[in-house]
Amino acid sequence: MPADHRLLGDHGRAMPFLLLGDKYARAVKVGAQAQPVMFPLAAAEDVPALLAMVxxxxxxxxxxxxxxxxxxxxxxxxxxxxxxARDEVTLAVVRAALDSGVPLLGICRGFQEINVALGGSLHQAVHALPGHLDHREPKDAPIDEQYAPRHAVTLQPGSLLHRLAEGAPVVRVNSLHGQGIKRLGQGLRPVAHAPDGLIEAVEFEDARAFALAVQWHPEWRCWDDPLSTAIFRAFGEAIRQRRARRAADARAFAAAPECP
Structure with missing residues (x-):
């Protein structure tokens, strides 16, 4: 899970911090039944070695x-x-994870990072586009209201997301973003759209493992929403499959005869 780089403090005494939101870590821990891990101060050149560890x-x-x-x-x-600093690492992670078959889940900024890493572009202000909704959250509202369902998304029949939604053609999602996909990245397939036509979820044409990205926030109390629960459960199953393969490979390597 990537670190955000923030300056925290006031009165001219701001200090740099590396942060991971509780709601994301908790969704991985509870929803995917996995241990969240960060690699603070990782650089793009570290990504291949770090991916081999997770x-x-x-x-x-x-x-x-x-x-x-x-x-x-x-x-x-x-x-x-x-x-x-986050861009440097995450854009490299996208390409390396797909190449290595590492299960990948993108959420909001992560959804946008995936699109950009694969050659796509973003609308920098969706709310300023004619005919589009304002997808930003009400800033002055209580946090529960900010993360409440805001609009419907139509799901692509036959997609992984459609299956996770148990075949529902439309689901309601929260909406807390100002930017969105403009030009779709190479190898991505849109699998959910907002009423204004904005792409809200993508899957990957030739993914070797679980690979899904959504513009909304399924991590928010994922245990209270059936689709969010299903997304994190499926991700958890995918990472346990990778763990089992890595363990089998390690056993096979240990059992292999040494070269004379």
């Missing part, structure tokens, strides 16, 4: 946005937070 990747949401230079644009709103 059984899955969750790219979390964040208050920050992917820097638009990664899809060839200038910053449209300089008041919005960025996190280029």
């Amino acid at each position: 059984d899955g990747v969750v790219l979390t949401g964040s208050p920050s946005n992917v820097h638009p230079r990664h899809f060839g644009e200038a910053v449209a709103d300089p008041t919005l937070p960025l996190d280029e």
Whole structure:
């Protein structure tokens, strides 16, 4: 799980912190029955070695946005937070995880990171687009209201997400984002759309393992929502399968005769 880079403190005494949101870690621990792991201060060149040590990747949401230079644009709103240190690692993680068959779950910013890592681009302000909804949360509302279901998404029949929703054609999701997919990344398949046509979930054409990304926040009290529960349960099953394969490979290596 990636670290967010934030300055915390006031009165001119802000200090750098590396953060992981409780709700993401708790969803992995409770919903996927797995131990959350962070690698603080990891760099892009560390990614292959670090992926060999884990059984899955969750790219979390964040208050920050992917820097638009990664899809060839200038910053449209300089008041919005960025996190280029996170970008460096997560964009490398996406490509390496897919190449290595490491189970991958993207949430909100993570959904956008996956799209950008695969050559896609983002609308920097969905609410400013004609005919589009305002997908941002009500900032002054209580947190429970911010994470309450806001709009429907239509699911692609036959997709993994459709199966996890037990065949429901439409589900309701929360919505706490200002950006969204503009140009779809290579190898991605849209599997959920908002009423305004915005892509809300993607799967991967040739994924070697569980690979799903959603624009909403299934980590929020995932045990209270059937689809969120199903998403994290399926992710947990995928990482246990990878763990079993890694253990079998290790046993086979240990049993192999030494070269003379």
